[in-house]
Amino acid sequence: MQGNLWFMPHDTHDHDHPHALLPPQPALRVKALETILTQKGLVDPAALDVIIDTYENKIGPRNGAHVVAKAWREPEFLDALRTDADAALLELGYYGRQGEHMVVVENTPQMHNLVVCTLCSCYPWPLLGIPPGWYKSDAYRARVVREPRAVLADFDVRLPDETAVRVWDSTAEVRYLVLPMRPAGTEGWSEQALMDLVSRDSMIGTGVVQVPV
Amino acid sequence: MSRVHDMGGRFGDGPIVPESEDVIFHADWHPRALALTLAAGSLGQWNIDVSRHARECLAPKDYAAFSYYEKWIAGVADMLVERGVVTPAELSGACDAQISDLATKKLTADQVAGVLARGGPADRDSAVAQAFQIGDAVMTRRIAQNVLVAGGHTRLPMYAAGAKGKILRYHGTHVLPDSNAHRLGEAPEPLYAVVFPASELWQHPEHPRDEVVLDLWQSYLEAV
The missing domain is CATH 2.30.30.50 (SH3 type barrels.)
Structure with a gap:
């Protein structure tokens, strides 16, 4: 369906970019905007400190590693994740902003999963924290949907030919966590010992979990 | 044609540089930009789709040149002016910033945990019937x-x-x-x-x- 341009609502954003009124240097730009919003009574600097502390110290990839280790050890938890990930994660206290609708995708010898957001940088914050720089980079967003194996090589990951790659482009508010394969030789390991093996990258799909030799 | 953010499949971007999990922010102003964006969002003047679109509407040369958090801050500044929350004169420093009518909505430190925990679920009841089944x-x-x-x-x-x-x-x-x-x-x-x-x-x-x-x-x- 094509609309008639004369009668369509038009996007006005292209004509006016007020951000250029702020200082160009990014650190000064942020400082200026914080000062203006604080003077206007719209921002409490103490609230900013709490937000920063949350993402620097409380929410990060160890949450996701906990989920992975628990799923490896407890079949009933894995079943709960498959049936309704949001409910299972809520019980562990992992929910909230940028993790409202979670799906866990499982790696197998036949299928390796990789997550990206080509249009912005959507990422499961409650489980993995703030996305790494490369996840937000143009190179990752542009390349991983077209050449996932070349991207994996940048992470020193090489998959066997029998393993297909499935790339999840997070275009909606659904967030994906990769459940990596449990390495051989870890039978009977404690949850903490397994957690220590699980890297952030393995839960995005740019890493695999290995036992250090 | 598309906008500049729609880059999936594009050629020519070069290698990806992995980084340690210990690196959360790459500059002192990054966490400040993140927090400022979230706090401004809680004023209720835009939804997540409006804010994504504001970033996508950056000029292609700015989008390419700006780092992640520069895009966020530019988007927030543009939306604040568009909504009349901040005037261009306040933004440029040409006049003193005046107390806003929205000041009662300011996110306070004690509200942060609750706001982050609530997030912004996007599922809603709908009258539109499901047209496709798995496998279609x-x-x-x-x-x-x-x-x-x-x-x-x-x-x-x-x-x-x-x-x-x-x-x-x-x-x-x-x-x-x-x-x-x-x-x-x-x-x-x-x-x-x-x-x-x-x-x-x-x-x-x-x-x-x-x-x-x-x-x-x-x-x-x-x-x-």
């Missing part, structure tokens, strides 16, 4: 553009336009960004994960069994 063959819109607003927001990337795939999962009914980004209502409708063979999207796929999955709204899809 579908094709995406041939043109990856917003049908409601010229140059408007959409979540169908250009690389997946006019492509044939299969319904892999049904996510329930979710807010439609193409409408919500332009304050035309949430217009919730069925949302699906749709799987495409890499060979349907790329001239030279790396492997015959590789696939790409996208979350796509029902109105992006037709039966084939």
Whole structure:
């Protein structure tokens, strides 16, 4: 369906970019905007400190590693994740902003999963924290949907030919966590010992979990 | 044509540089920019789709030159002016900033945990009936553009336009960004994960069994 341009609502954003009124240097730009919003009574600097502390110290990839280790050890938890990930994660206290609708995708010898957001940088914050720089980079967003194996090589990951790659482009508010394969030789390991093996990258799909030799 | 953010499949970007989990922010102003963006968002003047679109509307040369958090701050500044919350004169420092009518909505330190925990769920009840079942063959819109607003927001990337795939999962009914980004209502409708063979999207796929999955709204899809 094509609309008639004369009668369509038009996007006005292209004509006016007020951000250029702020200082160009990014650190000064942020400082200026914080000062203006604080003077206007719209921002409490103490609230900013709490937000920063949350993402620097409380929410990060160890949450996701906990989920992975628990799923490896407890079949009933894995079943709960498959049936309704949001409910299972809520019980562990992992929910909230940028993790409202979670799906866990499982790696197998036949299928390796990789997550990206080509249009912005959507990422499961409650489980993995703030996305790494490369996840937000143009190179990752542009390349991983077209050449996932070349991207994996940048992470020193090489998959066997029998393993297909499935790339999840997070275009909606659904967030994906990769459940990596449990390495051989870890039978009977404690949850903490397994957690220590699980890297952030393995839960995005740019890493695999290995036992250090 | 598309906007600059729609870069999936683009050639020429070079290698990806892995980094340690210990690196959370790369400059002192990054956490400040993040927190400022979240705090400004809690004033209730825009939704997530409006804010994504504000970043996408950056000039292509700015989008390419700005780092992640520079895009955020630019988007926030643009939206604050668009909503009349901040005047251009206040932004440029030409006059002193005046107390805002919205000051009663200021996010306080004790409210942060609750706001982050609540997040912003996008699932909504909808009168639109589910048209596709898991396994159904579908094709995406041939043109990856917003049908409601010229140059408007959409979540169908250009690389997946006019492509044939299969319904892999049904996510329930979710807010439609193409409408919500332009304050035309949430217009919730069925949302699906749709799987495409890499060979349907790329001239030279790396492997015959590789696939790409996208979350796509029902109105992006037709039966084939």
